[in-house]
Structures are given as structure tokens and as C-alpha cells.
Amino acid sequence: MGSFKGHALPGSFFLVAGLWWTGKHSLWHVTRRNKNLGSGRVASRASQRRLELIESSIVVFFSFVGILAEQFADGPRLQLYNAAEKHWEDVMNWQHSTMYLFFGLAGIVSLIVHTTDVAPLALDRLMLAVAFFNEGGLRIRLPLYTHTYSILAGFLFLYHLHGRTMLDVHVHQLLLYAVFGSAAVAFLEVFHRGNILMEMLRCTLTMLQGSWFWQVNLKTYKKKVVEHAVTTSSVSAHWPQIGFVLYPPHGPEWDLKDHNNMMFITMCYSWHLAFALLAVSMVYCTVSWLKRTPPMEMGLLKPREREPESEDEIL
Amino acid sequence: MGSFKGHALPGSFFLVAGLWWTGKHSLWHVTRRNKNLGSGRVASRASQRRLELIESSIVVFFSFVGILAEQFADGPRLQLYNAAEKHWEDVMNWQHSTMYLFFGLAGIVSLIVHTTDVAPLALDRLMLAVAFFNEGGLRIRLPLYTHTYSILAGFLFLYHLHGRTMLDVHVHQLLLYAVFGSAAVAFLEVFHRGNILMEMLRCTLTMLQGSWFWQVNLKTYKKKVVEHAVTTSSVSAHWPQIGFVLYPPHGPEWDLKDHNNMMFITMCYSWHLAFALLAVSMVYCTVSWLKRTPPMEMGLLKPREREPESEDEIL
Amino acid sequence: MGSFKGHALPGSFFLVAGLWWTGKHSLWHVTRRNKNLGSGRVASRASQRRLELIESSIVVFFSFVGILAEQFADGPRLQLYNAAEKHWEDVMNWQHSTMYLFFGLAGIVSLIVHTTDVAPLALDRLMLAVAFFNEGGLRIRLPLYTHTYSILAGFLFLYHLHGRTMLDVHVHQLLLYAVFGSAAVAFLEVFHRGNILMEMLRCTLTMLQGSWFWQVNLKTYKKKVVEHAVTTSSVSAHWPQIGFVLYPPHGPEWDLKDHNNMMFITMCYSWHLAFALLAVSMVYCTVSWLKRTPPMEMGLLKPREREPESEDEIL
């Protein structure tokens, strides 16, 4: 359950968020492009704001639910330190609560920005970047502190670091590329707001994060079920749907010291990225197709519309 | 006393600076926004310059005081090398003096930039960035050189690196994110001067640095008082005011090899960040509320005012 | 053969791509400059688009061929996991297939972008950046995982890391600078499209990557032939054509623990860079010379044309 809360829930959250954002930004981009042909401007802006408010409310609501779930469903119930047994009370749950807190803050800020006039619009992207950076900073613990530190500190000989630990570190390191990538793109959007490419890139990275969470979760889940079975075999348990049958379902025993596992995981991450790119482009194309303007007008406008983009930076 | 000079003083300095900057930039942003409705421009510009001069003078004054305090209050009294005993005289104090020196230089440059016409305005931000980079570069010593080097060099077995040292390194590493973050944002402001979001981000990071200094200071202070008591317990000595009672005041003995401490500290840093964000936004809202224009006019201007920001980067 | 597929093929691919891009971008830059003097605009834009389509088709075709070659010529034949022998089936070939896949995707996206109107033009550069980042991420395995990890993990004493391994790591690390450099420049081009300097820089880095591949390949090839001969001697086997006779063809035995080898390799990389810069500038000059406008008109236009560039960023 803890692992489900920690991996599958945020995984689904990010997958849905990525898909939702793709749809939203695609819709607005297409609307903006069509607007150049005329049509009602004020109406569209009002509906945009309404959409943002709904989205922000949902984010705030689910962040709140997430915090409650982490705290009360098998969690520390707002107690931070166990004075009796002298140890921290479920630090992991507290960390997840903190991550939800920052996404909740981003939601609240987005609500304020889109209802009142008090702050510039770009603040919602800045807070999103902060929330992603915060998530990455808190998640960095696993790859950096647990393992690398123990390697450096020479605890190696105590903990007997072996293939499986290195795989674990590697899997989480890959996750961080998606998290910090999302943060960096959201930060860039503060300066380049409305750039459809940056928006789509952020959606892709968010979906990549989401699907990688599911990957990790499946691995962890299996680890609990078959304690002594070699965990890495379950790494790819949900791949049949991508079209490859990797291994017989009985769980073959892998050579855990095999460096190839690491190479395979890296490659698998690339495939997740390709999948996310595909999903984003399919949503974008669908939206474009649904909201298309009459083709002949489009054709007439094409050369003019392309000008500013292809020549604006000529030295 | 040394620790107080090294941690609590700069901590307070950065907290005050962060709050002051938040107020200043908020005020100007709101004034600028209101100006679009008319009202006296030249007067406001003159008062802005006066405010900058006062701020710069105070920075220069306190930097000078800081250098004097480091040098003469329990310091090396401008003597760098002790030839008799063949060792450096209080290198730590000299380093702090150097940090003050660069902030003093930034203050002097700001004075010159705002009184004369000799250099471009953005120079004050560039010097601020240099001062922050310099501070970060000098402070990096603790996490990188003292400990990591000794780890790498295998002195590990000599110094017997254990949980407490790793916590110390980690606490200072977190500090550096705030310092270098401030430096990077100040550098960005050279190119994006007057961007209220970057200004607020810099204020947030400066306050984060300040409050983290207090955290570190409390820890260090307690360490001196109760030498053999487990220091990490005092890490969070001032948290009751945030609303959590972490542990009984008698100072429980923690398991220092417990990896959870590290995770807790990271999370605690996130809370400091949330607190800084809250403080900055509260100051901003207060200023906005105090200097607000009549609401009905505001409402009328809203749609037009938003235009350039939300659409200027459309591809 | 495997090494040929893995090194010489992509090496030639990148060399050709670098040269081709240099020619293409030079041509367009010169055309654009001449256009300011008048002449037919629409015609040129149509031929530009045709050229892009041909290029993209070729990229897609060769990516497909590359995947097939990796899979079926001495490869895993689309089988990922060998359940019988319980190991991954030729992970290296799968990784190379994945790299080709992303370059193929970039080609397909470029085709779509230049035939339809559905996405912004800059998307082709973004996908190119993604393909380069993906390549770098997959190639990072050798320097980072195989060797550095084993160093950190203390396997050092097992694998007996010596001079040759360190050289191998270093050679691949240098490759990554070119790969990630190309990715970063392509990403910059999303925002600064049509900047001839960034285009030429990307071409240079791509050619650098290509020629370095040949370097690595020659080394690897010789390693197979003369197993016990000291491999580093063959590192520079194709240098006679640059004008230096490095060593007698009989393959002298080097002192592999000699740190100078590493220094030499680094310097050799600099020479490859100088060579790539030279090639790019020669192609650019040739194209400029072939498409030059009558010189007297040029001279007249010179002062005016330079204005915007040299003064547009004055503070």
C-alpha cells in the first residue's frame, strides 16, 4: 500500500496531468491560430480562464487528498517524531506530503493568478517549476544519499552493495531527469509563455515521469510479493502491451551482476520517452483535426503565417 | 560568539534584505502598474533613486561594520599569517571579511550607478550576482573540501566519518542551493531587469538563505553548549513556532547513523522554502493592497493590460 | 563487424550529415542575404521546402536501414530476452536500434512539419535535440556505468582497472561533449532559428562527433586484430594524413600507465575540432563564393547591412 501511494498514485497523477495539459495547450494553440482568421476573441479568453480555474481547483483538491492519504492511511497521523522510540515517524510519508504541499501551493497560486489581477500570469509557471524542483530535490535522496553516500563512505563492505542496489539507484536517477527536465522547461516558460513547443515538451516529460513511476511501482510491488525472487525480472512486467514478450511469466532468475541489466533499463527509459512523445503528438493532432479551419483558407494563409517564425532571428 | 558572527548575523542580514527587497520591488511594480492609469512619473523616479541610495548606503555601512567585527571582535586583527606559530590566523574570519567585502563592493557600485550616469543601471544586479557567487564559492569549502575530499582521499579511516559529519555536509550543501540560486537569478536580472517574478524569486531565495542560517546556527550553538549531546537533535530546535513539537526539550539521543535524519533535514529545507514563499507573497499582497487603485478602473483595464504578457511569445 | 556497425557507420553518417547541413544552411544564409537586394522570394521558399523533404526522407530511410542492420545482420533479430540462456540478447544492438529510432522519429517529424501546417517549424530542431540527447544518454553508459561505477564500487581490485580502461573511458567521455553539445545547440535553435552561427556550430559538433567515431573505431578494430598488442598505439592510426608520423607502423609498445596518453588523446580531440571548424568554414566560403552577388553592390550595402547586428543589443 505504501508503495502504491508513493509510486502508482503520483504516476497516474502525472500521466493524467500530462494528457490534460497536452489537450489544453493544443486546444489553445489551435484556437489562437484560427483566431487570426477572425472570430470571437473575448469569449475564448473567458472560457480559457474558466478552464484554468477548474484545473487549479482539481489540483488543490487532489493535493489535499494526497496529504491526507499520506498522513492518515497507514501514515504518521501528523506526528513527526516518535519520542518514545526515538526515531522519525514515517519520514517517507512526510516527504510525500511535502511534495503534495508544493503542488497544492502551485494550484492555489494558479487560482489566485487567474481570478484576481494581483500578480503576473507567468507566476503559475514559476510556482510549477518550484514544485517540480522541490519534488526532484526530495526524491534525489534515494540515488544520492542512500546509496552513493554509502559507496563513498566505504560502507560498501558493510552493506555489500551489489547489482540490485545499483539498478535501484539507476532507475531513480532516470526518474530525476524527467522531474528536473519538467522543472527547467516550466521555468523557461516564465520567459517564453505560450510557446507551444515548450508546453508540449513539458507535457512529454510529465508523462514520462508518470509512466516511469508505474515501471518502478511494478518492480517494487513484485519485490514484495516474491521476496527472494530476482526483482529485476519484474522491472518490465507491463511491457507485453508495448509488444514485446520479454521473458516467461514464471520469473526467470537473472544474473544480477550482469551490467546488461543497466543498459537495458536505460534503453527502456528511451522507449518510455518515445511512447510519451507519441501520446502527446496524437493528442495534439486529434485536437488540431477536430478544431481545424476550412482547408482552402488555411492554404492561402500558410506562406504569410510562417514568415515571422522562420526569419525572426536572422543575423 | 564566532558562530554567532558567522551564522546568526548573516542570517538576520539576509532575512532583512529579503523582506526589504520584497517590499521595495512590490512597491515599484504596483506603482508602475498604476502609472499606466496616468499620475506623476518624474516624482516617482526621483524617489526611487533616493530609496536606492539609502539602501546602498546601509549595505555599505553594514559591510564595513561586518568586516570590523570579524577582524577585531575575537578575530585576527588584520594579521593574516602567524609567523611565530606558523599557521594562518583565523582563516574563517578572513573568509567572512572577504564575503562582506564583496557585498560592500556591490553596495558601492549601486551607489555609483544610482548617483552618476557613468555605468548602465544593470551593473548593480551584476555586482550582486558576483557577490553571491563569491559567497557561495567561499562557503563551498565545508561540504566539498573538508569532508568530501577526506572521503575520497580515504582519510575516512583516520577521521572516522560518521552520520554527524554527513549531516553537516548535507546541511551546508542545502545552503549552497539558495546562495547559488540567488546568484543565478540576479545574473538573469541583468537581462530581464524589472521582471517582478525574478525579483520575488531572488527575495525568496535570499530569505531562504537567511532562515537556513538560523537553523544551522541553532544547531552549532547547541553543539557548543552540550558538547557530547547528539547535535542533530538541536537541528530543529526552533520549530515549535512552526507548530510541531518534535521531541522533548531534554534532547533525546538520536541514532546518528539513521539515514532518516538526512531525509528529515531535506524536508525541513522544503518547509523553509514554503515559509519564505509565504512571507514574500504576504508582503507583496500587503503592498498591493495598500497602493491599490480604485477597483472599478482596475476592472476596466484588466483585459487590455494582460494582452502583451500572455501572447508575446506565441510561435 | 559489430564494431563497424556501431562506430564507422554512425561516424560516416554524422560526417555526411555535418557536411550536408553546412552546405544547406550556408546556401540559405547566402540566399537570404542576397534576397535583400531583390530577386524572387516565393520560388526560393518552395525549393527550400523540397530540399527539406528530400533530406528528411533520406534520414528516415537510413534510420530504418540502420535498425534493420542492427537487428538482422549479426543481431538479435527482434528478440529482446533469451529465456533459455537467461540473458539479454545483444543489448548493444538494441541500444543502437533505439538511437536510430529517435533519429528516424526526428526525420518523420521534419517531414510532417515541412509538408503540413499542423505544427510549428521549430519542432524539427526540438526533435533533433531530443534525438541527440537520447543518443548521449544511451552512450553515457560506457564512461559512467561500466567503469566509473566499478571504480566507485571498489570492483577495482577485481577487474584490475589499468591505463587502458581509463583511456577507453576518456575517449568516450570526449565523444559525449560533442553529442551533448549538438543537442544543446539544436535546443537553442528552437528559440534562435535561422541564426547561421548556431547552425554552423551544430554542423561543426556533428562533424566532430563523426570523425571521433572513426578514431574510436580504428582503435577498436585494431584491438580485435592484434588482441594482445597495446591498443592505444592504434588510437591514432589514421593521423598520417593530418601530417604527422606518430610511430612506426609495426605498433610500438606503449607504457599504458603513462599519463601522457590521456593528455595526448585530449589534444587529439582538439585537433579534430580544429579540422571540423576548417571543413565547415571551407564549405561555407565555397557556397558564399559560388552564390556571390556582384561585388560593387555588396560594397555599397555593407555599412547598412551591418547596422542591426552590431548595435541591436546596446544597453
Place this chain on the structure above:
Amino acid sequence: MGSFKGHALPGSFFLVAGLWWTGKHSLWHVTRRNKNLGSGRVASRASQRRLELIESSIVVFFSFVGILAEQFADGPRLQLYNAAEKHWEDVMNWQHSTMYLFFGLAGIVSLIVHTTDVAPLALDRLMLAVAFFNEGGLRIRLPLYTHTYSILAGFLFLYHLHGRTMLDVHVHQLLLYAVFGSAAVAFLEVFHRGNILMEMLRCTLTMLQGSWFWQVNLKTYKKKVVEHAVTTSSVSAHWPQIGFVLYPPHGPEWDLKDHNNMMFITMCYSWHLAFALLAVSMVYCTVSWLKRTPPMEMGLLKPREREPESEDEIL
């Protein structure tokens, strides 16, 4: 002699280059500012070009001299590999030649850019950035490869790494900040050409590099003279002129394992930076003062002139 060629020569070169650039850019900035009041434009542009040509010619000339000096004065005389004794012939000299080669290329490119019309102006900054990156990449060898690699590889126990080596690594690491800083700023100038702040920052970092070279050189020089004397004492041999008497001239014996040395060196680097900032600002002020316009006109223009800078980025 070798050390003099490797440290004192480039040190003086960078010091002179930094000062020269400061003067040149200051002059142009002031001229540009004054030009807004009227006066002859074409004349100034022609003299600017002439100045650039002279500068580029000098750079090319000294690069050529540098290569010759490295090769023939106590160098490898264009012989790369010593087949008889089976070792590289003076790799260090070859590396220095390569560095000169890239600065020479930058000079040639600058010549071409300012005489002909074939390439965009910003190419000179790009080549300068490449030359600096190349220098940094080649110099990185000392901190990274010689020492850190040997630490990681556990040769530690063989070479008996001690305080002095760590100091050496640290001193060269600090150098690299200046080198890569210059490279990054030159790259930024490709996009923000004519930004006086970036130009001054590059000048500062170039001078910092130059003065740090002298620091390192003095250290190395003394090392040769007094082989067994503790080298670090000579680190600061030229500081009396800054006003501190660090130690008696007889060379006290330092405790090399003292971590304070490292802290001192870092601080000393900050002082070099402060010195470089001072030098640059003094040159700038002198030029501004010499080329000043009549003060009353200046005063009248002040408010208008400041506008674009302080408000152009308002969100």
C-alpha cells in the same frame, strides 16, 4: 623556462588582453553613448574596424610566436612521438601549442570577419568562446586526470597523496572557473553583442585568469629553486604589493596537511577577483572621463537615456 613559458607568458598575455579589451569596449561604449548627441558616425565605424584589424593581427602574430616558442625553445621541435624511447615527446608543449593554435584561429577569423563581408560579426565572439573552451578542456587535465583519477583509482596508496597535491589540484580548479567563465560570457555575447556589462565581465575574468597564472607561476618557480622547501609558502610570494606581509621571506615551513591552506587559497582567489574588478572599473572610468561630453548636456539627457534600459523588460 618551461614553467615560465607555460604560466608567466599566458598570464601576461591575458592580463594585457583584459586591459586592452577593457579600454577598447569602454571607448566604444562611451562613443556610442555620445553619438546619440550627434557627431560623425561613419568616421568612428571606420576607425573601429581599423582597431579590430590591428588587434587581430597582433593576436595572430603572438599565437604564432607562442607556437614557435613552445616547439623550438626547449620543446619537441614538431616531433610528436619518440619512437626510440617509446614515449610522447613533450606532450605539455604540444598542448600549449594547441591552445595557441585556437587563439590564433580566433584571431584569423576576427581578421576575416572585420575585413570582408562573408560572415556575421558575432563569429569573432563565437571563435573566442571556442578558444577559451578549448583552453579549459586541455587544462582540465591537471585537476581531473592526474590527481582525481589517481585518487579514484586507488593509486592513492601508491602515490601517497598528501596536502600539497590537493593544493595543486585546487589551485588549477580555481583557474578553470575563470577560463570557462570567460568562454561562457563570450558565448553569451554572440546573442547580446555590444552589452557593455558582458564585455566588462569577460575582461574581468580574463584578467583574473592572467593574474592567477602569475600566482601559480611564482609558486612553481620557487618550487624549482628550493626543491625541498615547502612550496605553498611561495604561493603568495607577490602579495606584499597588495599590502599584506604574509610571512618572513625566509620561507617558513607550513603544515601541509593543514586544511586552512586550501581555505586561504580560495580567499586569495576572491582577492584576485576584487583586484580585477577594480582594474576594469578604473580603466572604464578613466576612458569615460577622458571622452566625456559637456556635463550640462549630459544632465539634460539623463532621464531620457535611462528609460529603455530600466523598463524594457517589465512584465
